[in-house]
Amino acid sequence: MTFFHFNPRPQSKVLPVDFAWKPRCQRMLCIIAAVTSFALCQTIALADDDETMAIGAKIYQEKCVMCHGGEGQGNQDYYPDPLTGDNTVGELAELISETMPEEDPDECVAEDAVAVASYIHHEFYSEAAQIRRRPPRAVLARLTGNQLRQSLADLYARFGDAGWRDDKQGLSGRYYNNSHWDDKKLSIERVDPTIDFDFGLKGPSPEDSEGAKKIDPEEYFIYWSGSLRVPESGRYELIVKSSCSFTLDFGSRDRELIDNHVQSAGKEEFRRSLFLTGGRDYPIELQLRQRKRKTEQPPAYISFSWVRPGGVEEIVPAKYLAPSNQPPVFPLQAKLPPDDRSYGYERGTAINRSWDESTTAAAVEFADVAIAELYPQYKRRHKKDPNENRQVLRKFLKEIVSTAFRRPLDSEMEKHFVDRFVDEIKDDAEAIRIVCLYTIKSPRFLYPLLDKDRPDSYRIGSRLALTLFDSLPADPLLRKEMEKDQLKNPKKVTEVAWRMVDDTRCRSKTRQFLYEWFDLAQIDEITKDKETYPNFDAALVADLRESFDAMLEEVVYSESSDFRLLLQSDWSFTTERLASFYGDAWKPADGQSGRLMRSVHDPIRHVGVLSHPLLMSELAYHRTSSPVHRGVFMTRHVLGRVLRPPNAAFSPLNPDLHPGLTTRERVALQTGEVSCQVCHSKINAVGFAFENFDAAGRYREMENDKPIDASGSYITRTGETATFDGVRELGDYLAGSPDCHRSFVEAAFEHFVKQPIAAFGPNLSDELTQSFQNSGFNIRQLIVSIAEIVANQSVAPEPTPS
Structure with a gap:
């Protein structure tokens, strides 16, 4: 018999399976797939007493072992796949009653089918059985690519001043009535929300600045400073356009990204790409100079734009600019190989030549910046310290090594990782380069869970930083708490988290x-048919991203941080273009102004972010909606259920060939085959609930002159059937669904920890889900709870197969 595949890791929603089907197994799959009625699943007596189990065991041994193996492990000659999944006993009993044994399906029905199911x-099918038989273990994993980038950024930051952040937006601007910095000539001082100015021939206007003085339009100097807030890791393009001479320093005052001090003839646009x-x-x-010219002076203008990962060129919005000066940042540029995501979250498991070469490149890049920036700065700070036998260099290198290894160094480690190299290498720069290479390539740095020999507070601090920052503990306050051994106190751990x-x-x-979790992490661009959706363009998608981002931030960082608002809120953020x-x-609500505004309330068209056009348009085709994509997303991501990969890829039916059918009718027609229904009876039932939203995410009530049918259903892990009509009813159901709560909790745990949740205890998923519910579904509280569990629990990781 064929059942849904169970992923031994709860968040591994797709299992790569090589289907070496025998003819009899193909026939068996088709027969089982024909079972689409859910009624029987609710009427079968789900007995689990000892007598029933004994009867089931006897029947299984007599009639099922030959094909499926004694422990459901499969048989290469008959049915190679293991009997694992997340169907209920009732659903299994129905499949058995209808199809097994293959030679005589009527031989095992009614109570016998229930007993076998x-x-x-x-014994081996359910998730609980899988965990009981093969308890998951934490895997000894290296740093993922993002963890490596974050760790090196914090290793660099270890030698800088502590940064501070406020809620102000924009860049600090100082305008001088001169061609260079001269405090006596300071005319305007203000915070500019964005850098997008057309000064023309009149120069900067002092009208909006209190106490400002008039500026000579033929000669002036403007100095903008602050910081660029980067929301996500990825490749960015920074763009400055200006008719004047300018320079742009980025990441550090000593790092010049664009030098147009000597103005390039005819060139007014400069682009730089950075990870x-x-x-x-x-x-x-950003420093701009307008100089007096002997020739005719052109109109002055300047703008600062960017292209975010997967985005479009736009003036950098004020929310990503801050007027406060921050310490330098090290952005690693070395190309890193992608990490394994087959379990639903990034894992540092692959150890190969590509990874080895990329970590070497990262070590060399860090060593270069340590030589050029960190050590000169360190020497200036310690210029009065005694330097006999190069003590300043030794101390600098020991701080690098101890921070990278997330622990204080003992005398043997100091000798091994620092002193022997300083003794042998007379050139300071070369000694720094060798120590950085040796340290960053060391398993003590690359494998952060090799922490048994660390003092307790260092181990706890390291796990907090890895869980919450994907990094190492380099912040001054956290280092101080580790040094004073304060993190052994659970209350202190909670406070720090x-x-x-x-x-x-x-x-x-x-x-x-x-x-x-909303299946949007890998999107690059979203396009639609120009004739059907003529105004759906890259600029609209950029606004959708901004709206979606703002909604997530609003929910998570509100006082309640209530997860249910992601599924139920009846408003969103909008722009004029979106309206x-x-x-x-x-449309914006009354009293709203600015670029990004709160929309009016509409409980039908706004259902948390479930109905957000960014999600709806991504889960759709070029011209039509896709109940299948939306149903797969709901089943795997939101409800945390397992789906077997399709036997073969297929293209949707061309709507032009079926002009009288709605999208729902075409999908039902195409997936009605018995070989499809084994999965599509689940997928379609939830995917159809989104049919009020077309391929661009616009609400509709009719399609092809027919009313939209958005009714759907879902069978829970415990066998109950939920029904709903449209996304509003679906969102309200999900807000109270234990399956949805559990899916979110498990996905959050495995994203932040990058280990299977069951490795931290067979009941942890249930306990953490209950705690999440008791907290009022507080997302930030959930993250803190995850960090506390990881910090305080001792879990020995197993070595990763190379």
Whole structure:
């Protein structure tokens, strides 16, 4: 018999399976797939007493072992796949009653089918059985690519001043009535929300600045400073357009990204591409000079734009600019190989030549910046310290090694990782390079869970930083708490975790998690048929991203941080462009102004972010909606259920060939084959609930002159059937659904910890889900709870197969 595949890791929603089907197994799959009625699942007596289990075991041994193996492991000659999945006993009993044994399906029905189903479910089929038989273990994993970038950024930051952040937006601007910095000539001082100025021939206007003085339009100097807030890791393009001479320093005052001090003839646009690490505030200094000219002076203008990962060129919005000066940031540029995501979250498991070469490149890049920036700065700070036998260099290198290894160094480690190299190498730069290479390539740095020999507070601090920041503990306050051995106190751990949750690095990681849970993490661009959706363009998609981002941030960082608002809120963030395309429901509420505004309330068209056009348009085709994509998303991501990969790829039916059918009718026609229904009876039932939203995410009530049918259903893990009509009813159901709560909790745990949740205890999923519910579904509280569990629980990781 064929059942849904169970992933031994709860978040591994897709299992790569090589189907070496025998003819009899193909026939068996088709027969089982024909079972689409849910009624029987609710009427079968789900007995699990000892007598029933004994009867089931006897029947299984007599009639099922030959094909499926004694423990459901499969048989290469008959049916190679294991009997594992998340169907209920009732669903299994129905399949058995209808199809097994293959030679005589009527031989095992009614109570016998229930007995066999109960035995299979308890012994090896269910998730609980899988965990009981093969308890998951934490895997010894290396740093993922993002963890490596974050760790090196914090290793660099270890030698800088502590940054501070306020709620102000924009860049600090100082305008001088001169061609250079001269405080006596300071005319205007203000915070500019964005850098997008057309000064023309009149020069900067002092009208909006209190106490400002008039500026000579033929000669002036403007100095903008502050920081660029980077929300996500990825490749960014920074763009400055100007008719004047300018320079742009980025990441550090000593790092010149664009030099147009000597103005390039005829060139007014400058672009630079950088990989930036998310959750960081990058210092920025932009200096513009308008000089008197002997020839005719052209109109002056300047703008600062960017292209975010997967985005479009736009003036950098004020929310991503801050007037406060921040310490320098190290953005690693070395190309890193992608990490394994087959379990639903990034894992550092692959150890190969590509990874080895990329970590070497990263070590060399860090060594170069340590030589050029960190050590000169360190020497200036310690210029009065005694330097006999190069003590300043030794101390500098020991701080690098101890921070990278997340622990204080003992005398043997100091000799091995620092002193022997300083003794042998007379050139300071070469000694720094060798120690950095040796340290960053060391398993003590690359494998952060090799922490048994660390003092307790260092181990706890390291796990907090890895869980919440994907990084190492480098912040001055956290280092101080580790040094004073304060983290052995559970209350202190909770206090520190709450502090860290509001840090920009944790905010970036939380944003990444939510994008993954809503299946938007891998989107690049979204396009639609120009004739059907003529105004659906890249600029509209950029606004949708901004709206979606703002909604996530609003929910997570509100006082309640209530997860249910992601599924139930009846408003969203909008722009003028979104209101024009999506209609009245996307108009700004009364009193709203600015670029991004709260929309009016509409409980039908706004259902949390479930109905957000960014999600709806991504889960759709070029011209039509896709109940299948939406149903798969709901089943795997939101409800945490397992789906077997399809036997073969297929294209949707061309709507032009079936002009009289609605999308729902075409999908039902195409997936009605018995070989499809084994999965599509589940997929379609939830996917159809989204049919009120077309391929662009616009609300509709009719399609092809027929009323939209958005009715759907879902069978829970415990066998109950939920019915709903439309996304509003679905969202309200999900807000109270234990399956949805559990899916969110498990996905959050495995995203932040990058280990299977069952490895931390067979009951942890249930306990953490209950705690999440008791907290009022507080997302930030959930993240803190996850960090507490990881910090305080001793879990020995198993070695990763190379």
